[in-house]
Amino acid sequence: MAIMKVNPTRMELSxxxxxxxxxxxxxxxLKDKRDELMRQFLVLIKETKELRLKVETxxxxxxSAMNLARIVMDDEAVETSLLMSCQKLxxxxxxxxxxxxxxxxxxxxxxxxxxxxxFSYGYAFSxxxxxxxxxxxxxxxxxxxxxxxxxxQCQLLSSEIEKTRRRVNALExxxxxxxxxxxxxxxxxxxxxxxxxxxxxxxxxxxxLNNAHGYTV
Amino acid sequence: MNKIAVIGEKSCIxxxxxxxxxxxxxxxxxxxxxxLKKLAFESYAIIFITEDLGEKLKxxxxxxxxxxxxxxxxxxxxxxxxxxxxxxxxxxIKRAVGSDLAP
Numbered sequence: 001m002a003i004m005k006v007n008p009t010r011m012e013l014s015x016x017x018x019x020x021x022x023x024x025x026x027x028x029x030l031k032d033k034r035d036e037l038m039r040q041f042l043v044l045i046k047e048t049k050e051l052r053l054k055v056e057t058x059x060x061x062x063x064s065a066m067n068l069a070r071i072v073m074d075d076e077a078v079e080t081s082l083l084m085s086c087q088k089l090x091x092x093x094x095x096x097x098x099x100x101x102x103x104x105x106x107x108x109x110x111x112x113x114x115x116x117x118x119f120s121y122g123y124a125f126s127x128x129x130x131x132x133x134x135x136x137x138x139x140x141x142x143x144x145x146x147x148x149x150x151x152x153q154c155q156l157l158s159s160e161i162e163k164t165r166r167r168v169n170a171l172e173x174x175x176x177x178x179x180x181x182x183x184x185x186x187x188x189x190x191x192x193x194x195x196x197x198x199x200x201x202x203x204x205x206x207x208x209l210n211n212a213h214g215y216t217v
Numbered sequence: 218m219n220k221i222a223v224i225g226e227k228s229c230i231x232x233x234x235x236x237x238x239x240x241x242x243x244x245x246x247x248x249x250x251x252x253l254k255k256l257a258f259e260s261y262a263i264i265f266i267t268e269d270l271g272e273k274l275k276x277x278x279x280x281x282x283x284x285x286x287x288x289x290x291x292x293x294x295x296x297x298x299x300x301x302x303x304x305x306x307x308x309x310i311k312r313a314v315g316s317d318l319a320p
Contacts, residue, residue, distance in 0.1 A: 038313065038314070041313050045306065045309065045310055048306060049303075049306055052302060052303065052306065055292075056292075056293050056302070059292055059293050060293060062232065063229055063232075063293070063295065066229075066231070066232045070228070078231070079231065081235075082231050082232060082234050082235045083231075083234055088237055089220070089221055089236075089237035089238060090218040090219060090220055090221075091218075091219050091220070091221060091262045091263060092218070092219070093219055093262050093285070093286060095285070102285060103285075104262070104285050104286060104288065106262060106263065106288075109218070119235075133232055134232060134235045134236065137232045137233065137235065137236050138236050141236055141237075144265070144290075144292070145221075145263070147290060148263045148265075148288045148290045149288070151288065151290055151306075152285075152288035152290075154306070154309050155282045155283075155309060156283070156285075157313070158309040158310070158312045158313040159282070159283060159312070161312075161313040162312050162313060162315075165313075165315060
């Protein structure tokens with residue numbers, strides 16, 4: 001691992017030591033964050049998968065019922081019956097915080113309470129198949145909204161996990177080793193300087209003794 | 218107040234209008250992409266889009282994956298069962314875990 005370009009001084013050494021401590025603490029925290037995010041994500045993704053399967057099969061059924069209705073009735077009649085809807089849905093977005101990832105939670109307003117109210121058309125000119133189709137769609141509705149919420153949460157979580165994982169790896173494999181190497185380099189350089197200073201002093205002492213008294217070792 | 222939209226072929230999304238979603242019948246990818254942009258800009262919280270259109274608009278949809286809203290969700294369309302949505306979930310797992318887990 002490459003060492004950083006720094007001057008081998010005591011100042012730098014103490015700075016680097018402080019940085020290393022911070023990096024280690026950050027690494028530990030991020031690792032914990034990643035683990036917890038991962039745990040939550042795996043639970044969420046399992047739910048999402050099951051929900052998606054459920055919604056997809058239900059929608060398939062609703063679709064085939066709709067096709068049946070279109071066979072029995074003519075297209076225009078189907079359209080006019082369907083386009084006039086009596087329930088207007090709106091969602092309220094609430095923000096939820098999962099490990100500092102902001103995820104949306106959808107709350108639906110305006111879903112009609114009574115089962116009979118979902119039919120916006122008179123029964124006289126429509127077939128029973130259409131009723132079935134609309135009923136089937138109305139039944140998957142809550143699951144679809146839940147699926148939307150969960151899938152969005154999964155998306156956001158997965159990108160956050162990716163980021164965190166990268167940060168953890170960068171700290172673990174690049175930054176911390178780099179600091180350690182540099183600290184080692186500076187320590188050794190300083191020790192080397194100390195040793196060379198000692199030898200120089202010894203040499204000087206010899207020279208001075210020689211000059212003063214003609215004394216050689 | 219935020220609304221819910223459905224984009225797709227007219228025949229398979231018409232039913233959603235009866236249950237209170239707003240439908241935007243689109244047949245080709247180009248107009249659907251324009252529609253998606255418009256809806257994302259307006260206050261639509263959830264946009265359902267049929268799989269065959271969603272596959273064509275993948276790049277557009279990916280743009281919104283990082284933002285809080287809209288949530289763009291694929292639903293099966295008229296065509297036979299395709300695995301795009303499930304693959305998306307798999308790719309999310311792959312992204313998070315860093316490697317592919319056995320399903």
